[in-house]
Amino acid sequence: MALEIFPLSPQNIQELPPLSGVRIAIAEAGIKYKDRTDLLFIIFDEPASVAGVFTRSKCPSSPVEHCRVSLPHGVARGVVVNSGNANAFTGRKGKQTVDTIICAAANALKVKENEIFIASTGVIGEPMEASGIVNLLPSMAKTAREENWLEAAKAIMTTDTFPKLATRRFDCGGEIITINGIAKGAGMIAPDMATMLSFVVSDASISSQILQSMLSKAVQESFNSITVDSDTSTSDTLMMFATGKAKGNFPSLTSKTDPRYEVFSKQLCALLHELALQVVCDGEGARHLIEVRVIGATTDNAAKTIALSIANSPLVKTSIAGEDANWGRVVMAVGKAGVEVDRDLLTIWFGEHRLAINGERDPEYCEEKIGAYMQGKHITIRVDIGLGNGKATVWSCDLTTEYVMINGDYRS
Amino acid sequence: MALEIFPLSPQNIQELPPLSGVRIAIAEAGIKYKDRTDLLFIIFDEPASVAGVFTRSKCPSSPVEHCRVSLPHGVARGVVVNSGNANAFTGRKGKQTVDTIICAAANALKVKENEIFIASTGVIGEPMEASGIVNLLPSMAKTAREENWLEAAKAIMTTDTFPKLATRRFDCGGEIITINGIAKGAGMIAPDMATMLSFVVSDASISSQILQSMLSKAVQESFNSITVDSDTSTSDTLMMFATGKAKGNFPSLTSKTDPRYEVFSKQLCALLHELALQVVCDGEGARHLIEVRVIGATTDNAAKTIALSIANSPLVKTSIAGEDANWGRVVMAVGKAGVEVDRDLLTIWFGEHRLAINGERDPEYCEEKIGAYMQGKHITIRVDIGLGNGKATVWSCDLTTEYVMINGDYRS
Numbered sequence: 001m002a003l004e005i006f007p008l009s010p011q012n013i014q015e016l017p018p019l020s021g022v023r024i025a026i027a028e029a030g031i032k033y034k035d036r037t038d039l040l041f042i043i044f045d046e047p048a049s050v051a052g053v054f055t056r057s058k059c060p061s062s063p064v065e066h067c068r069v070s071l072p073h074g075v076a077r078g079v080v081v082n083s084g085n086a087n088a089f090t091g092r093k094g095k096q097t098v099d100t101i102i103c104a105a106a107n108a109l110k111v112k113e114n115e116i117f118i119a120s121t122g123v124i125g126e127p128m129e130a131s132g133i134v135n136l137l138p139s140m141a142k143t144a145r146e147e148n149w150l151e152a153a154k155a156i157m158t159t160d161t162f163p164k165l166a167t168r169r170f171d172c173g174g175e176i177i178t179i180n181g182i183a184k185g186a187g188m189i190a191p192d193m194a195t196m197l198s199f200v201v202s203d204a205s206i207s208s209q210i211l212q213s214m215l216s217k218a219v220q221e222s223f224n225s226i227t228v229d230s231d232t233s234t235s236d237t238l239m240m241f242a243t244g245k246a247k248g249n250f251p252s253l254t255s256k257t258d259p260r261y262e263v264f265s266k267q268l269c270a271l272l273h274e275l276a277l278q279v280v281c282d283g284e285g286a287r288h289l290i291e292v293r294v295i296g297a298t299t300d301n302a303a304k305t306i307a308l309s310i311a312n313s314p315l316v317k318t319s320i321a322g323e324d325a326n327w328g329r330v331v332m333a334v335g336k337a338g339v340e341v342d343r344d345l346l347t348i349w350f351g352e353h354r355l356a357i358n359g360e361r362d363p364e365y366c367e368e369k370i371g372a373y374m375q376g377k378h379i380t381i382r383v384d385i386g387l388g389n390g391k392a393t394v395w396s397c398d399l400t401t402e403y404v405m406i407n408g409d410y411r412s
Numbered sequence: 413m414a415l416e417i418f419p420l421s422p423q424n425i426q427e428l429p430p431l432s433g434v435r436i437a438i439a440e441a442g443i444k445y446k447d448r449t450d451l452l453f454i455i456f457d458e459p460a461s462v463a464g465v466f467t468r469s470k471c472p473s474s475p476v477e478h479c480r481v482s483l484p485h486g487v488a489r490g491v492v493v494n495s496g497n498a499n500a501f502t503g504r505k506g507k508q509t510v511d512t513i514i515c516a517a518a519n520a521l522k523v524k525e526n527e528i529f530i531a532s533t534g535v536i537g538e539p540m541e542a543s544g545i546v547n548l549l550p551s552m553a554k555t556a557r558e559e560n561w562l563e564a565a566k567a568i569m570t571t572d573t574f575p576k577l578a579t580r581r582f583d584c585g586g587e588i589i590t591i592n593g594i595a596k597g598a599g600m601i602a603p604d605m606a607t608m609l610s611f612v613v614s615d616a617s618i619s620s621q622i623l624q625s626m627l628s629k630a631v632q633e634s635f636n637s638i639t640v641d642s643d644t645s646t647s648d649t650l651m652m653f654a655t656g657k658a659k660g661n662f663p664s665l666t667s668k669t670d671p672r673y674e675v676f677s678k679q680l681c682a683l684l685h686e687l688a689l690q691v692v693c694d695g696e697g698a699r700h701l702i703e704v705r706v707i708g709a710t711t712d713n714a715a716k717t718i719a720l721s722i723a724n725s726p727l728v729k730t731s732i733a734g735e736d737a738n739w740g741r742v743v744m745a746v747g748k749a750g751v752e753v754d755r756d757l758l759t760i761w762f763g764e765h766r767l768a769i770n771g772e773r774d775p776e777y778c779e780e781k782i783g784a785y786m787q788g789k790h791i792t793i794r795v796d797i798g799l800g801n802g803k804a805t806v807w808s809c810d811l812t813t814e815y816v817m818i819n820g821d822y823r824s
Binding site for chain 1: 467468469470471472498500501502503504505506535536537538539645646726727730731733734736739740741743744746747748749750751752753755756758768770771772773811812813815816817819820
């Protein structure tokens with residue numbers, strides 16, 4: 001099916017600066033797609049610190065299992081990523097494929113096998129051959145270049161309609177630090193966690209332990225606060241690497257009490273948030289970005305439960321697709337969330353338009369004004385529960401006929 | 413939007429036999445719809461026993477609140493039901509509307525107000541006027557007839573494409589008993605509970621307490637085991653009445669140890685199950701009925717959680733719409749359910765076709781055979797978790813472009 005350019009596509013694709021000692025190669029392995037790249041090899045010329053957050057699925061893919069085992073070693077020299085096949089639910093063969101690729105990548109770089117990480121995205125349950133990938137890795141190791149970030153983001157796309165990239169450059173305790181990130185998303189996007197694949201690299205010098213602490217925290221308000229369709233992938237992988245190659249030669253960040261911890265964390269949060277929103281904007285068939293802000297819940301957790309109930313409701317999502325400010329369905333979604341609410345204390349806004357107050361329609365409700373608002377691309381639904389101080393914000397997209405067509409059509 | 417006849421519509425609409433002393437009137441109140449009935453008045457000429465199961469939404473409608481309060485009185489003389497407006501999230505005005513209608517119905521029948529029950533279905537959050545309904549009730553009380561069951565089922569439809577009726581006639585301890593039931597569903601259908609409205613009447617003589625016990629049990633494997641879109645309505649109402657007018661003049665059923673308890677319960681379960689399946693078959697935009705059977709889970713509850721995770725997954729539902737046996741998405745839905753599973757023990761069948769075993773694709777998998785099966789209207793997904801004896805079956809329907817169109821279009 002030919003995909004049109006969806007309305008939430010960015011106007012410009014960002015360019016990421018090269019990072020010293022981080023070389024990137026891409027190739028056409030022909031795993032599923034024809035005439036496009038589907039294989040990415042990220043190479044760290046010297047050992048990098050590493051952290052990762054993975055799917056909570058009870059049926060994780062073989063690549064996810066491999067990364068979980070290698071992560072405690074705390075050193076990364078390379079990452080192999082393919083699109084077109086998730087190598088998930090592929091049994092012993094799936095593990096053999098992973099082992100074969102890891103072995104070939106380690107040989108190509110002359111490093112240890114537990115310093116190679118791997119991720120696969122695409123169809124689930126189809127056996128995946130290692131040979132097409134393995135044969136390409138040695139030449140990729142030679143031709144990899146520091147400038148290839150945009151090509152990297154393109155190679156990991158599946159049903160994505162645009163590559164997802166973000167970068168930050170900032171002063172971190174006197175040293176100028178860069179963080180580059182790429183992601184791919186599209187479908188099967190839900191907490192926890194909420195991207196299929198994302199890779200983030202910084203030239204800061206940070207221990208793996210501290211890197212993991214910052215990543216685990218930053219993911220909560222970014223990738224774990226977005227949802228496209230409430231479906232959690234078997235393969236969700238967010239990995240972060242730190243090379244220590246920034247030019248300042250500052251001492252390594254190894255403690256949470258180091259003032260640079262907060263500086264770096266803040267920038268990392270912003271970068272992950274930017275990538276996560278790109279994933280939602282490219283939700284399959286998405287025509288509207290939906291921001292759901294819940295305040296006044298009994299706790300932050302209750303607020304997030306309510307916000308996700310709204311953001312995942314097919315009836316709310318289809319009404320946004322129809323540009324209909326159907327706040328009655330928001331009430332329904334609040335009611336089904338299962339946490340403490342009082343119907344007669346609810347206040348609901350769409351954008352700046354208050355539609356409901358004290359458990360009924362706002363007396364000043366104006367259909368025309370709200371109709372104009374609903375034609376925008378970015379819809380904010382705000383709900384005040386009126387009970388406490390708990391708050392949460394999540395992002396989602398609308399449910400369109402295109403979502404159904406894409407997903408009724410994907411495998412075949 | 414003009415709705416075509418959907419493929420899961422029944423070939424024939426059932427005719428229900430009249431029940432002595434149960435008179436039914438319908439009328440056009442013009443609440444929202446034009447040129448169709450939207451008001452139903454069920455009248456019990458003598459006091460009937462009553463039981464009810466209602467939405468678990470934390471934001472229930474005013475009619476649901478009224479029924480909950482009146483139910484302990486244990487006597488029913490009338491039920492007023494309207495379609496077109498749910499009178500939900502309508503604040504004090506909503507309660508006033510309910511009170512006004514209840515008062516008028518009680519006056520028309522010369523009975524007590526807590527012997528009148530009420531239900532409303534339709535749009536949420538729009539104020540509903542009582543006057544159009546109230547003016548019609550006195551004449552309806554006079555013209556009501558025992559033969560109007562089909563008309564009753566039609567009057568409570570909203571986006572339903574066919575009226576839903578079921579009946580049972582059976583020997584219950586020597587007495588011939590009849591149970592008639594009607595329901596309406598369409599969207600916002602999910603446990604718990606899983607119909608918007610259903611009314612069931614029997615001529616058996618059963619105490620309200622025993623009636624409630626049987627109804628609460630029977631709902632678990634019928635209306636609480638279906639899901640169209642995982643959205644729980646603010647208005648879900650299932651009510652049951654028993655008139656004691658069967659001709660045998662047998663003693664009333666007032667104890668669970670009475671052998672008739674099991675006989676009646678079994679018939680009630682079957683009738684509710686039949687109605688519940690009609691609701692799923694008329695799920696908005698439904699083109700395939702999906703039966704999800706999970707066995708081998710650690711507990712029955714775990715099995716139901718997994719079954720609902722599969723039945724509610726947008727990606728599973730869209731793949732069925734596309735007639736694609738995408739069992740990889742079934743694995744995904746099993747994995748995200750959050751209960752104990754072992755990926756490498758899973759076995760998955762679509763119909764009689766085993767697609768996956770021991771955590772990978774079945775070696776005898778045949779794309780053509782399964783392709784033919786997927787073109788049927790009734791798709792059974794069977795999953796053996798391989799861990800224990802827990803089992804559950806739920807029913808759902810596919811997610812089609814028509815669902816999105818209906819729900820992007822409904823309010824406006």
